[in-house]
Amino acid sequence: LQTHGALQRTDVVGIISHRGAAAIAPENTLAAMRFAIEQGVEFVETDVHLTADGVPVLMHDPTLDRTTSGSGEVAAHTLAEIQALDAGSWFGPDFAGEPVPTLAEFLDELARSSVRALVELKGEWTPEQLTAATELLRARGMVNRVALQSFEVDTLTELVEIAPEFARILLTREWDATTVEIAAELQVSAVGARAKLFDARPELIGQIQGLGIGTLVYTLNSQRTWSEAAERGIDLVITDDPVAFAAWRDGI
Ligand code: G3P
Ligand code: CA
Incomplete structure (x- = not known):
């Protein structure tokens, strides 16, 4: 993952293990991250929300209800409150007591491997919050290990100013007339969308790649x-099950 380099594979489709390895362990916990890292995946993906006291934690949803023993908005709870929750029991008894990790704890885990990561910044971030998060990534030596992804064009635009050395990924829920143009302007390394969006406009795959930008699709599990x-010709696939994906890819 080079600075400003495309996230492109020329020979075989690459793997991004989703929310750690969401089919195998509770999403966005260190148990899921460790599993993916031990599998030697090319990339592990995670989502980050900010706590009420401004600490980035690994959570997909804006609320605690689905994946923890708590309830209510992540942003309305302090780190201490969130760290007291159980983020594993909902998935299965083997994972009872798994905590919600901080971004820093995830980076510590990542640093013990050579696996690269896609960190999705969920929700809205102020320039100060982005500065603090990217300083943490820099301090952990993650400039060429972590790509920052977002559905929010404003967030990616701020990152160009605040932390241009980190690879950026534009996620999109629809194609409009300016999506590819925006991707080029923001000098992103990849554009990510649901497979059905690329199915509807397959010509965009070549157009995006022709700009030196990679393509990724989420979330495919068969x-x-x-x-x-x-x-x-998609470059990277996001999947919840890195084991089944690797077995399939080894067989093609
Ligand atoms: O990386 C893209 C993908 O993770 C976006 O979807 O809802 O799983 O965050 P979601
Ligand atoms: Ca995500």
Whole structure:
């Protein structure tokens, strides 16, 4: 993952293990991250929200209800309150007591490996909050190990100013007339979308790649969809199950 380099694979579709390895361990916990890292995936993906006291923690949803023993908004709870919650029991008894990790704890885990990460900044971030998060990444030596992804064009635009050395990924829920233009202006390393969005506009794959930008699709969990992505020339696939993906890819 080079600074400003495209997230592109030329030979075979690459793997991004989603929310750690969401099919195998509770999403966005260190148990899920460790599993993905031990599998030697190319990239592990995670989501970050800020606590009420401004600490980045690994959580997908804006609320605590689905994946922890707590309830209410992540942003309305302090780190201490969130760290007291159980983020594993909902997935299965083997994971009872798994805490919600901080971004710093995740980076410590990542640093013990050579796996690279996609960190998705969820929700809205102020320039000060982005500065603090990217300083943490820099301090942990993550400039060429972590790409920052967001659905928010404003967040990516701020990152160009605040931390241009980090690779950026534009996530999009729809194609509009300016999406590819915005990706080029922001000098992103990849554009990510649901497979059905690329199915509707397959010509965009070549257009994006022609700009030196990679393509990634989320979230695909079957051999049929992995094959379709590979046939389309998609660079990277996000999957919840890195073990099944690796077995499929080894067989093609
Ligand atoms: O990396 C893209 C993908 O993770 C976006 O979807 O909802 O799983 O964060 P979501
Ligand atoms: Ca995500």
